[in-house]
Amino acid sequence: QVQLVESGGGVVQPGRSLRLSCAASGFTFHRFDMHWVRQAPGKGLEWVAFMSFDGSNEKYADYVKGRFSISRDNSKNTLYLQMGSLTTEDTAVFYCARDRLAKRGNWHFDLWGRGTLVAVSS
Amino acid sequence: EIVLTQSPDTLSLSPGERATLSCRASQSVSSSYLAWYQHKSGQAPRLLIYDASSRATGIPDRFSGSGSGTDFTLTISSLEAEDFAVFYCQQYGSSPITFGQGTRLEIK
Numbered sequence: 001q002v003q004l005v006e007s008g009g010g011v012v013q014p015g016r017s018l019r020l021s022c023a024a025s026g027f028t029f030h031r032f033d034m035h036w037v038r039q040a041p042g043k044g045l046e047w048v049a050f051m052s053f054d055g056s057n058e059k060y061a062d063y064v065k066g067r068f069s070i071s072r073d074n075s076k077n078t079l080y081l082q083m084g085s086l087t088t089e090d091t092a093v094f095y096c097a098r099d100r101l102a103k104r105g106n107w108h109f110d111l112w113g114r115g116t117l118v119a120v121s122s
Numbered sequence: 123e124i125v126l127t128q129s130p131d132t133l134s135l136s137p138g139e140r141a142t143l144s145c146r147a148s149q150s151v152s153s154s155y156l157a158w159y160q161h162k163s164g165q166a167p168r169l170l171i172y173d174a175s176s177r178a179t180g181i182p183d184r185f186s187g188s189g190s191g192t193d194f195t196l197t198i199s200s201l202e203a204e205d206f207a208v209f210y211c212q213q214y215g216s217s218p219i220t221f222g223q224g225t226r227l228e229i230k
Contacts, residue, residue: 045210045221061218100172107214108157110178112166
């Protein structure tokens with residue numbers, strides 16, 4: 001079954017760190033660029049980070065630069081998001097998403113997970 | 123960055139009716155690189171349309187997209203019960219990619 005399953009969310013205090021994971025199955029993970037997208041409560045979707053299919057290129061939204069780090073382990077079919085210096089404004093459901101075409105840098109997404117909730121609260 | 127403004131915020135219609143959702147960009151979207159997604163609460167978002175007018179794999183032909191430049195439209199020709207959800211547009215012609223704030227399509 002072609003799917004993405006996020007995990008690692010939870011309640012975390014401001015200033016602390018958290019690592020999210022996204023397990024891919026049913027497709028050739030190492031051929032696809034991957035992204036993280038988030039949705040704060042009552043808000044719309046917001047792009048967070050990108051990693052190329054081979055891990056050689058990464059990009060971040062300005063509001064997470066220097067705080068978040070995206071990585072992947074193609075041998076484990078897993079994407080990660082290491083989040084640091086968290087603030088209450090980072091409270092959101094975080095989704096991982098797959099580029100529509102392999103190795104093409106499409107920057108639009110044909111496969112998403114159901115998301116994992118990160119709640120930053122003291 | 124390109125700001126996408128969707129209208130209306132909420133659209134109340136009945137099954138069988140036609141839905142027209144708008145997405146306006148603050149500047150021209152390069153190469154009509156615009157996508158539409160459907161999102162139901164607790165579920166994964168679903169790609170409907172890419173490149174402004176191409177239907178994604180498996181999407182019924184009652185969904186269609188049109189537009190270019192700064193004005194784009196998603197049309198659902200005859201609403202079915204499972205279509206009611208929140209819809210987002212997204213531009214990927216300029217960095218950073220951005221999403222609209224969403225239109226909620228609810229049953230009247």
